[in-house]
Amino acid sequence: MSDLIQVEHLTKDYGKGRGVFDVSFGVSAGEAFGFLGPNGAGKTTTMRHLMGFVRPDSGRVRIAGMDCFADARRVQEKVGYLPGELSLAGDMTGDGFLRFVASMKHVRDSARCRALCDRFEVDRKNRIRKMSKGQKQKIGLVCTFLGDPEVYLLDEPTSGLDPLMQGRFLELLEEEKARGKTILLSSHLFEEVERVCTRTAMLRAGRIAAIEQVQALRGAQNRVFTLRFETEKAALLFADGLTGAARNGCVVTACVQGSVDSFLKRAACYPVADLQARSQTLEERFLHYYGGEEQ
Structure with a gap:
């Protein structure tokens, strides 16, 4: 299989050791790939490059053959992205915000939105600013999976979720993987990556320490x-x-x-x-x- 996600010698130096340095990896079409590392390791920085939010100092970042910065709009049309830090419209209700995002993504069929809301027990009536962190995270998850994106970029997706909802999210991810979706799952929890991914990159201080088969890591626990x-x-x-x-x-x-x-x-x-x-x-x-x- 060809690499749908390609990161080649990505470097972004923010100074004082912050950033990412000579990061290279590829994710094949239909593969679930883990991105493991403690907070500050460079996971979010890499994700932001893949979304075209940041221009690299050097190196190339591509999705489906498109440059993630130069072709950011076209790339984003293919991607379901969940950022590590959500920024939602606090004065809108959950339902209003979801309808707004669906319209931006040109999603006309509301059946998938309803199914996702039921699955995650989303509070759709209250204003977002009154919601708990967990409820806001559920809203973010539903937005990410709206439509039928080819690629999922998920940055710490279970942050704020209780164990029941974490389990439901991982079940959904396994279903999407079975449908042939390409997944990049960033986490600091080995258990999340172990359940869904076949390979994982391990980041430390902005550099890749290793890329391993998850099965091999499981045996080395x-x-x-x-x-x-x-x-x-x-x-x-x-x-x-x-x-x-x-x-x-x-x-x-x-x-x-x-x-x-x-x-x-x-x-x-x-x-x-x-x-x-x-x-x-x-x-x-x-x-x-x-x-x-x-x-």
Whole structure:
């Protein structure tokens, strides 16, 4: 498949280390591609270039063969875009704003709008300025999926949504992917990208640290265990020789990759008073796989 989205050596330097630097990746037609990174990594800057809002200092950004800045209007006609920071007309009702956006997009059939509103339980009667962040985000989502865009550019799309609505959004994204839509999903949550995307670019400090198959990242996920032992001696014996373990008194914290079977069997040999487990945060995984700040 040809790359429908092409980013080639994109650089935009805002000074003091802010911006994006020599960013290159491609997204094939019909592919769902993740864009992972902590806040400030350069995800939104890249998205804004793809929408033609910003002219790059150097490099090229194209969608469907069109230059995203020179042909911004034509590009935007193909794209459903959800910005990371929504700016909505506060004095309009939800219904009025949706009708306004539908008219701008030349969407005459209101059936899809109604279906999306029902799906996300959108408040269409109140004025937008009185809505919660979550309700405003739902309005933004409905606007993004109105019509039948060829490409979706989604910048932190589940911000402000409760877990139920996050799940419904991801279900919708999977449906659009099955319909052959091309998706670029920007997020700092690995779980979002893992469910929908086949590949992901990992950004750090405005540069791509890696582009990986999501399946490979899934297999490399680590678990962080915090164990509190009944005695400091037990904690010392358990941690002794255990790779990736740190001890503080009776508490041992350890990072485990892959199967946890042998780790738990080892812990069972000692008097454990408490055990907690969590997945590594994205920042921890970045530091683990791509080194510290000096690298």
